[in-house]
Amino acid sequence: MKKFGVIGPGAVGSVIAESLLQHGLQVHLLGRNAGEVRIERKGQLAESTLLVEELSRFETTLDYIFITVKGTQLSAVLPFVEKLSHENTVTIICQNGYGQLEQITMPHTYQAVVYISGQKKDQTITHFRDRKLILPENEDTIALHQLVEGSDLDIQISPHYLHDIWFKLLVNLGINSVTALSRNTAIVVTNEKVRNLCESLIKEGMTIAHAEGIHFEKSTVQAIMDIYDGYPPHMGTSMYYDQLNRNPMEIDYIQGFLYRKSQKHHLDTPHVDTVYSLLVASEIR
Ligand code: NDP
Structure with missing residues (x-):
């Protein structure tokens, strides 16, 4: 056995x-x-x-x-x-x-x-x-x-495995970044400025995916925002809980991974670069 x-x-x-x-x-x-x-x-x-x-x-x-x-x-x-x-x-x-x-x-x-x-x-x-x-x-x-x-x-x-893994990465990119940095739950996506930030992050993530040969439809941004809208307002993400509890966050394989790919392809991804830098900064003790 x-x-x-x-x-x-x-x-x-x-x-x-x-x-x-x-x-x-x-x-x-x-x-x-x-x-x-x-x-x-x-x-x-x-x-x-x-x-x-x-x-x-x-x-x-x-x-x-x-x-x-x-x-x-x-x-x-x-x-x-x-x-x-x-x-x-x-x-x-x-x-x-x-x-x-x-x-x-x-x-x-x-x-x-x-x-x-x-x-x-x-x-x-x-x-x-x-x-x-x-x-x-x-x-x-x-x-x-x-x-x-x-x-x-x-x-x-899945025959579309890479697409699936990148999709989850894009979902995590938006919601994990805004909840960890604001130290607030999924309720933050009710705010228009936060929604705009999430959308910018997802769009930049899609640009990075594209450079890596993974293509997403423009409608993916709305599809991911719809997922966020389905979260209970007081749900925290794991990055949010790690941030609150001062535990190491999984930045390296989410925002950090995307940042490194963006650098490699010489892309202009100011939102990804900024949230990554701020997340790294928040872990400096
Ligand atoms: P947890 O913190 O709940 O579980 C991790 C477990 O690993 C803990 O029990 C921890 O022990 C144990 N562990 C840590 N270091 C060691 C070690 N050196 N030797 C043995 N055991 C160890 O994490 P999750 O299950 O939530 O997350 C796991 C992964 O899944 C993460 O990448 C997360 O992002 C992902 N994920 C999680 C989801 C969720 O809803 N939870 C959803 C989708 C993905 P201890 O308790 O002692 O620290």
């Missing part, structure tokens, strides 16, 4: 591990410390409790590894991923942003576009909605898809 590991018992990782376990697969949820996490769903009585094993003491070689720590925590877990892998281990990075793969030399490593919404507080995860991972199409991801088929983890193999 194939052995699965999920590294990072947080919101995304716990929900993935729960789905795989309920499907009867052999799954190890690996964290900084051994213990338990509980998954709750608003309005539902059923909760699950998952066992967490300590990553640094774990010795079993794994066939599939889902990395579900934040982008800022990736480099710390990579040595363990290498240690627990064999030559055909398939590793799926489940994180927002893009560019993570540029620093990884292990073969069979792919990044998922993550649509799982949840939040971890202490050892409790509140799972709000969705259990979807979008992956590029290749032999490894097709085999993984077959293994989890019938589970409630919705693994989609």
Whole structure:
């Protein structure tokens, strides 16, 4: 039987591990410390409790590894991923942003576009909605898809994978920047000036995507603004919570990734450049 590991018992990782376990697969949820996490769903009585094993003491070689720590925590877990892998281990990075793969030399490593919404507080995860991972199409991801088929983890193999990952990047670019910098929730998009800033960011992001060979229709700006308008006004983004709690933000793989691509192509992206600089500035302690 194939052995699965999920590294990072947080919101995304716990929900993935729960789905795989309920499907009867052999799954190890690996964290900084051994213990338990509980998954709750608003309005539902059923909760699950998952066992967490300590990553640094774990010795079993794994066939599939889902990395579900934040982008800022990736480099710390990579040595363990290498240690627990064999030559055909398939590793799926489940994180927002893009560019993570540029620093990884292990073969069979792919990044998922993550649509799982949840939040971890202490050892409790509140799972709000969705259990979807979008992956590029290749032999490894097709085999993984077959293994989890019938589970409630919705693994989609997309022929438009790059478009999908850039779309999520553009969604994160606008809302994460304005919520983190204003230290306010999604209510900020009710303000016209903030809407204009979001639209400018998305347009510049689309220009950067275009330079990278990924094309979006002009209507994408409105489509993303519609997504923002659907957020509950008091919903915070993960970058907003990280900013409030003075935790490192995932700037490097979202605004930083786009900034570096813009520089590489000599593009004029003043809004992206400015929010990136201000986010970096806000982390100088
Ligand atoms: P969480 O902070 O909830 O989970 C990360 C987990 O990784 C935590 O349990 C953390 O432990 C653990 N961890 C950190 N460092 C290590 C380490 N060195 N060894 C072992 N475990 C470690 O993050 P999320 O699940 O929210 O986010 C994961 C990724 O998914 C991010 O890139 C995020 O942007 C993306 N994403 C999140 C969504 C969401 O709704 N939450 C939606 C879509 C994408 P500890 O608790 O001890 O710090």
